[in-house]
Amino acid sequence: MTCPRCQVSLDGSPDACPECGLRLRRNVSGVMKTSAVLIASGSESGFYRSVQEVPEPLRTRLEQTTTGENAGTILIADRAGKQRLTEAYARREATAKAALAAPTPEIPAADGILRAPWLKWAALFLVLALTAIMAAIFGVRW
Numbered sequence: 001m002t003c004p005r006c007q008v009s010l011d012g013s014p015d016a017c018p019e020c021g022l023r024l025r026r027n028v029s030g031v032m033k034t035s036a037v038l039i040a041s042g043s044e045s046g047f048y049r050s051v052q053e054v055p056e057p058l059r060t061r062l063e064q065t066t067t068g069e070n071a072g073t074i075l076i077a078d079r080a081g082k083q084r085l086t087e088a089y090a091r092r093e094a095t096a097k098a099a100l101a102a103p104t105p106e107i108p109a110a111d112g113i114l115r116a117p118w119l120k121w122a123a124l125f126l127v128l129a130l131t132a133i134m135a136a137i138f139g140v141r142w
Helices: 058-067 078-099 118-138
Strands: 037-041 043-050
Touching: 037 058
Parallel strands: none
Antiparallel strands: 037 043
C-alpha cells in the first residue's frame, strides 16, 4: 500500500503514514460515481444520465455554446472535493494578495541620453541655460 499524500510505500496496515502523518482509512466499502446532465434550452428541458444520451441536435447546440466566448466552467464536487477546492482557492488568493503587497521592482533607467524622458531633457536644458546666463553675466569667454 502507498500513502495517497506523500506516495511512500507502507508496510503492513498502519493507522497513519509514518512520513506525513496522514490518517489512513480502511473501512471504505465502495465508491459510486454518478453524473447527471440537465439541459434547458428555450421551452425545452431534459434530464440525461450522460452527454452521450443527449439527443443529437441538442448535443450539437450544447457543444457550440460550451466552446463559445461566453462559455464557463461548471464544477461539481463532493464534500472532500469541495474541501480540496476551497484549500486550493485559498492558496491562490493568498498568493495573489502577497503579489499585490510586494513592492514593485524599480525599472532601471534607460541607457544613453537619447532614451531619457522629457523631464531629464528639460533639466539638462535648464542647466545649460543657467550656465550660459552666468557666463554672460560674469563675462566668461569660451
